[in-house]
Amino acid sequence: MHELAVCQALVAQSIDIAQQHAALGVAxxxxxxxxxxxxxxxxxxxxxxxxxxxxxxxxxQLVITPQPVRVRCKTCGADSxxxxxxxxxxxxxxxxxxxxSGDEMLLVNLELIT
Amino acid sequence: MCDSCGCNVxxxxxxxxxxxxxxxxxxxxxxxxxxxxxxxxxxxxxxxxDARGILTINLMSSPGSGKTALLExxxxxxxxxxxxxxxEGDLETENxxxxxxxxxxxxxxITTGSxxxxxxxxxxxxxxxLDLSGVDILFVENVGNLVCPASFDLxxxxxxxxxxxxxxxxxxxxxxxxFRAADAVVLSKVDLLPVLDDFDPARAELCLRQLASTVPLxxxxxxxxxxxxxxxxxxRSELAAQRARVAxxxxxxxxxxxxxxxxxxxxxxxx
Numbered sequence: 001m002h003e004l005a006v007c008q009a010l011v012a013q014s015i016d017i018a019q020q021h022a023a024l025g026v027a028x029x030x031x032x033x034x035x036x037x038x039x040x041x042x043x044x045x046x047x048x049x050x051x052x053x054x055x056x057x058x059x060x061q062l063v064i065t066p067q068p069v070r071v072r073c074k075t076c077g078a079d080s081x082x083x084x085x086x087x088x089x090x091x092x093x094x095x096x097x098x099x100x101s102g103d104e105m106l107l108v109n110l111e112l113i114t
Numbered sequence: 115m116c117d118s119c120g121c122n123v124x125x126x127x128x129x130x131x132x133x134x135x136x137x138x139x140x141x142x143x144x145x146x147x148x149x150x151x152x153x154x155x156x157x158x159x160x161x162x163x164d165a166r167g168i169l170t171i172n173l174m175s176s177p178g179s180g181k182t183a184l185l186e187x188x189x190x191x192x193x194x195x196x197x198x199x200x201x202e203g204d205l206e207t208e209n210x211x212x213x214x215x216x217x218x219x220x221x222x223x224i225t226t227g228s229x230x231x232x233x234x235x236x237x238x239x240x241x242x243x244l245d246l247s248g249v250d251i252l253f254v255e256n257v258g259n260l261v262c263p264a265s266f267d268l269x270x271x272x273x274x275x276x277x278x279x280x281x282x283x284x285x286x287x288x289x290x291x292x293f294r295a296a297d298a299v300v301l302s303k304v305d306l307l308p309v310l311d312d313f314d315p316a317r318a319e320l321c322l323r324q325l326a327s328t329v330p331l332x333x334x335x336x337x338x339x340x341x342x343x344x345x346x347x348x349x350r351s352e353l354a355a356q357r358a359r360v361a362x363x364x365x366x367x368x369x370x371x372x373x374x375x376x377x378x379x380x381x382x383x384x385x
Binding site: 099 | 146
């Protein structure tokens, strides 16, 4: 359960950005989270109010867009969808693949109250 | 409008910049890693290590898979060849640091209370408690946990994940985030294989390869001295590689880095 630590980092970053823009508050926080990032969207949602309490982000809505797991095959070049524990090429089955998406843990954008 | 270096803006997420929003609010596109603050501290730690020519290795595994035993055997074998030091992470006790110090190597224990992982700030504080002069390899023994430690960069150059044969051989399939983060996987306690009929090393390797991992899988028994030569040789070659990088003013991050397709290669970045 490290989602609270991640949420605290998220709130600190959001507040920094809000202050840089002289905002009155944060209305929306948008994240991209992939299943291979090691954090769970549902746990982030429940940890967020605790981390944000009493800050400029206290009333913010947390919008998390889960990202699909996709791999690119180094052998046949195909892009395909995969599952977190089976990152094989969906076309030729090779394991020499590169992750194209699925491990994101990104703060994408904020809507600030100005 | 990434206010760091722009490296997280890719063709896949560029469209997220500037969206019309309702009056009274303004959208700010950020595209920053959630753990940017931790990662900044990790980069600072890494710069410390590089300035001293130190190779730092983060050991991760379940509790009880033999991280400390692997370190004890490694210290006995290599302490005359290299300067070694250890940072220990546990919820409580100085037990592991005491075991390392008993072998004549400096060790600092971080007790995390109830935190399930080490982060870059904890390691930075520990560095101020540890004399790094003459150290060639610094080991960080992370909190025994196959989940959380994989998400936090500490400033290490390489990750090593242990899988003991007393666990399930499908651990890599169950904990893909952790095993994908490994630069090398140590299969520990292999001397027990003859009495364990439910652990198949071939199945463990298959589960690892299905994570698109091409890293070495090193079967060892630290207590019985089996397979340790391959582990020592891996350490020697990683230290040589680190020294070559430092000479060129470069550094290295562990093989898999979170966030962004642009980083899914062995990251050799200039400092």
